[in-house]
Amino acid sequence: MADKVKMVKIVVLGEGFDVPEGLTIINALEYAGFQLTHGVGCREGFCGACGTIYREKGDYKLQAGLACQTVVSDGMYLAQIPFVPAEKPVYDITKLKPDITAIKDNYPIVFRCVACNTCTKVCPQDLEVMDYVQALIRGDIERAADLSFDCIRCGLCALRCPAEIVQYNSAMLARRLCGRYLLPESKDLTKRLKEIAEKKYDEELDELVNMNLKKLKEKYYSREIKLFDI
Amino acid sequence: MYPESMQESIKKVKKTRSERLKLVKSGKEIYAMMTEKERDVILNKFHPDYHSDARREIRIGPNKGEKLTTEVADLLETYSRIDPKDFDLTKPDYETDVLVIGAGSAGFAASLLAEENGVDVLLVTKLRIGDSNSMMAQGGIQAAVRQNDSPVLHYLDAIGGGHFDNKPELVRALTSEAPDGINWLKDHGVMFDRNPDGTMITKSGGGTSRLRMHSARDYTGAAICATLRDEVLNRPDHIKILEHQPVVELIKDNTGKVSGAVLYHLENREYFTVKAKATIISTGGFGRLHIRDFETTNHYGATCDGPVISYRAGAKLMYMDSVQYHPTGAIYPQQIIGFLCTEKLRSLGAQPLNIQSELFVNPLEPRDVESSAFIRECLERNKGIKTPDNHVGVWLDTPLIDQINGKGTIQASVPAMVRQFARFDVDMITEPILVYPTLHYQNGGVEINAQCETNIPGLFVAGEASGGVHGRNRLMGNSQLDIIIFGRRAGKFASEYAKGAKTGKLNLDHIYEYEKEVKKLGIDKSKISPMILPDYIPDAVKAKQLTTKYHGTLR
Numbered sequence: 079m080a081d082k083v084k085m086v087k088i089v090v091l092g093e094g095f096d097v098p099e100g101l102t103i104i105n106a107l108e109y110a111g112f113q114l115t116h117g118v119g120c121r122e123g124f125c126g127a128c129g130t131i132y133r134e135k136g137d138y139k140l141q142a143g144l145a146c147q148t149v150v151s152d153g154m155y156l157a158q159i160p161f162v163p164a165e166k167p168v169y170d171i172t173k174l175k176p177d178i179t180a181i182k183d184n185y186p187i188v189f190r191c192v193a194c195n196t197c198t199k200v201c202p203q204d205l206e207v208m209d210y211v212q213a214l215i216r217g218d219i220e221r222a223a224d225l226s227f228d229c230i231r232c233g234l235c236a237l238r239c240p241a242e243i244v245q246y247n248s249a250m251l252a253r254r255l256c257g258r259y260l261l262p263e264s265k266d267l268t269k270r271l272k273e274i275a276e277k278k279y280d281e282e283l284d285e286l287v288n289m290n291l292k293k294l295k296e297k298y299y300s301r302e303i304k305l306f307d308i
Numbered sequence: 309m310y311p312e313s314m315q316e317s318i319k320k321v322k323k324t325r326s327e328r329l330k331l332v333k334s335g336k337e338i339y340a341m342m343t344e345k346e347r348d349v350i351l352n353k354f355h356p357d358y359h360s361d362a363r364r365e366i367r368i369g370p371n372k373g374e375k376l377t378t379e380v381a382d383l384l385e386t387y388s389r390i391d392p393k394d395f396d397l398t399k400p401d402y403e404t405d406v407l408v409i410g411a412g413s414a415g416f417a418a419s420l421l422a423e424e425n426g427v428d429v430l431l432v433t434k435l436r437i438g439d440s441n442s443m444m445a446q447g448g449i450q451a452a453v454r455q456n457d458s459p460v461l462h463y464l465d466a467i468g469g470g471h472f473d474n475k476p477e478l479v480r481a482l483t484s485e486a487p488d489g490i491n492w493l494k495d496h497g498v499m500f501d502r503n504p505d506g507t508m509i510t511k512s513g514g515g516t517s518r519l520r521m522h523s524a525r526d527y528t529g530a531a532i533c534a535t536l537r538d539e540v541l542n543r544p545d546h547i548k549i550l551e552h553q554p555v556v557e558l559i560k561d562n563t564g565k566v567s568g569a570v571l572y573h574l575e576n577r578e579y580f581t582v583k584a585k586a587t588i589i590s591t592g593g594f595g596r597l598h599i600r601d602f603e604t605t606n607h608y609g610a611t612c613d614g615p616v617i618s619y620r621a622g623a624k625l626m627y628m629d630s631v632q633y634h635p636t637g638a639i640y641p642q643q644i645i646g647f648l649c650t651e652k653l654r655s656l657g658a659q660p661l662n663i664q665s666e667l668f669v670n671p672l673e674p675r676d677v678e679s680s681a682f683i684r685e686c687l688e689r690n691k692g693i694k695t696p697d698n699h700v701g702v703w704l705d706t707p708l709i710d711q712i713n714g715k716g717t718i719q720a721s722v723p724a725m726v727r728q729f730a731r732f733d734v735d736m737i738t739e740p741i742l743v744y745p746t747l748h749y750q751n752g753g754v755e756i757n758a759q760c761e762t763n764i765p766g767l768f769v770a771g772e773a774s775g776g777v778h779g780r781n782r783l784m785g786n787s788q789l790d791i792i793i794f795g796r797r798a799g800k801f802a803s804e805y806a807k808g809a810k811t812g813k814l815n816l817d818h819i820y821e822y823e824k825e826v827k828k829l830g831i832d833k834s835k836i837s838p839m840i841l842p843d844y845i846p847d848a849v850k851a852k853q854l855t856t857k858y859h860g861t862l863r
Contacts, residue, residue, distance in 0.1 A: 102643050111849035113863055115574040115841065116552065119435060120607045122647050123728060124444045124530055127436060147731050149643060161436055168542050171497060203727065223499060228527060228723050231534060250538050254497025257535070261499065262506030266453050270487045274459070282460045283484055286467075287476040298468035299344055304456060305512040305519065305672070 126232030162233030178217025223256035392816035407584035412440025414771030416536035417795030445529025446650035448521035449788035451486035470779025513784035593750035603646025613838035614773035626775030627752025637746025639701035
């Protein structure tokens with residue numbers, strides 16, 4: 079393979095660089111000699127640090143994607159975005175109600191949505207961003223939380239939004255409200271917390287902490303394994 | 309889409325799937341778990357840590373004479389990036405009660421608990437806050453919550469999985485506080501996966517004896533880390549944040565206590581000093597050292613900085629001879645080589661298979677054993693599957709998950725994985741994925757006790773940068789748990805300590821003392837640390853970057 083690598087030209091800051099075909103944008107930038115100190119993070123599509131705006135050869139459209147998840151093409155014109163300086167209001171989650179009041183008080187800007195769907199089109203996770211903004215407007219916290227669950231907070235939605243909405247931060251609030259207030263109580267967990275508060279396991283744990291190695295090994299290798307509940 | 313050369317083997321996987329499904333449904337063990345002896349044999353022969361040159365003796369510092377991972381020893385036997393005489397420590401740029409270094413989930417948990425305990429926090433980080441391995445964790449977080457489970461069983465699994473090297477007091481804290489950790493996260497608003505009746509959905513993981521893995525789809529780490537980040541940002545009065553400023557050295561006072569740190573601003577290249585009554589290191593692990601040339605699942609900033617600066621200040625390391633290779637790193641297509649394919653896939657029933665579509669190991673052995681079995685299958689038995697660019701791996705039969713658990717399970721349970729492979733034209737719902745072990749986790753670190761204290765007063769460590777919790781092998785879901793339980797503990801105990809601490813005259817003398825030893829070894833002046841960021845620039849380009857001076861790997 080190595081002897082026949084096809085090269086493509088990418089354009090960074092107006093300058094052309096030849097890089098091997100098939101590289102992601104991050105790897106291509108490094109191949110071109112840039113040591114990245116921003117606009118780069120986990121490199122696996124989970125952190126949202128590498129949102130990128132680019133234009134492909136012969137196309138007028140500005141496209142967006144994650145630099146670690148997008149493969150370069152010949153003539154690709156690139157601009158890295160260090161981060162989006164979006165607003166994040168300060169609130170006390172213990173004093174909010176999981177309904178429309180929390181949204182009105184903290185993210186009134188979502189009500190400016192003009193339903194243009196630009197956010198959905200730009201989302202590198204293919205989320206229904208506009209739909210979750212509409213859910214927020216209706217005060218449907220659970221729906222907004224569910225639709226935005228896979229958001230990695232790259233901020234590309236906020237960057238392209240003509241109504242200046244900070245979609246990804248408002249969705250974070252929705253998920254927190256949902257996780258804290260709207261999911262049903264886990265009775266197993268409540269019961270276990272009570273047992274622990276009553277020190278039910280302390281004696282057995284102390285015994286394990288002080289157990290000699292031979293006995294501990296015996297106990298480990300003879301323990302019963304119950305793995306499947308299907 | 310897989311190339312023609314791999315299609316024949318895929319056909320076999322499809323052909324044997326119904327038989328393997330029957331085996332699962334029968335309730336029998338699908339492949340025998342290894343005995344203690346079998347585990348020892350396979351680890352000794354195939355685990356990368358056991359290669360003759362995988363470890364070497366460290367010649368200076370608190371662990372002098374001990375064998376450490378070679379790349380770690382190389383990184384420790386180096387000079388500082390700074391010269392202490394350039395700093396006027398009588399006028400620190402920042403003063404705080406508790407300095408938290410590293411803004412992943414451990415740093416967040418520590419900051420929140422310290423703030424709640426009534427002290428001021430300065431949270432500093434190399435890149436943006438939240439840019440961390442925490443954010444990337446997929447599969448889950450362990451806590452013994454089910455009725456047929458208990459913290460006692462969790463303790464046994466963790467210490468057995470760690471080959472009984474774990475510090476018992478740490479395992480006790482980890483496992484007994486786990487349910488409370490889950491509850492704390494839930495109260496902050498983490499949306500754990502639930503059954504309709506509200507009970508937590510729990511799955512198995514390698515080396516667990518009960519269903520104990522809590523998840524938030526396969527964005528578990530992101531759900532936790534982003535929630536805690538949001539909460540940290542809600543407390544600006546007492547938690548101040550500095551981004552893009554990695555710590556390059558610790559500062560001590562005239563009584564030998566750790567009393568702050570030196571920061572380096574990555575963008576404008578200024579250095580700043582911080583005076584602190586207590587310092588918490590929560591900098592994460594070392595995947596970007598690419599130990600033994602392995603690809604890694606780790607974040608760009610995972611370069612072992614915390615243990616390096618701690619060691620130079622005199623902190624003792626524990627189990628820095630032990631590296632975790634995650635069994636299932638992607639090995640095809642080439643753009644995602646080394647990326648994590650969550651263990652949750654195997655929890656849900658995906659099976660590892662060789663080129664003949666045969667099972668060759670129980671899918672849920674502890675990670676080191678499982679990885680060693682994959683390596684044996686590929687390198688000794690030659691039963692791996694070759695990719696067009698000459699990598700080799702084993703199949704992970706993901707379509708089986710839907711057949712076991714019902715159609716739609718894969719899409720609903722591991723959307724991140726489906727998305728990851730789909731971006732590069734592999735449909736893991738209908739086709740198996742190809743995997744090979746990848747560098748995943750730093751098992752050891754700075755030795756701590758249950759209060760997260762080190763052997764140096766004023767220095768606390770939590771999370772992957774610490775050593776002792778997991779022995780020499782961590783189980784799935786115990787790292788997310790570790791960063792929450794010990795992050796909180798570090799915040800609590802460091803803030804307590806800070807309330808009574810008096811800081812003396814600041815100095816960086818330990819750097820001179822350490823460098824004297826480095827010099828005696830005849831080590832080249834260009835070798836400096838911490839690394840801060842890895843270097844992926846080709847040599848040909850570097851040769852033309854004539855006026856650039858490389859410091860370690862960062863210019």
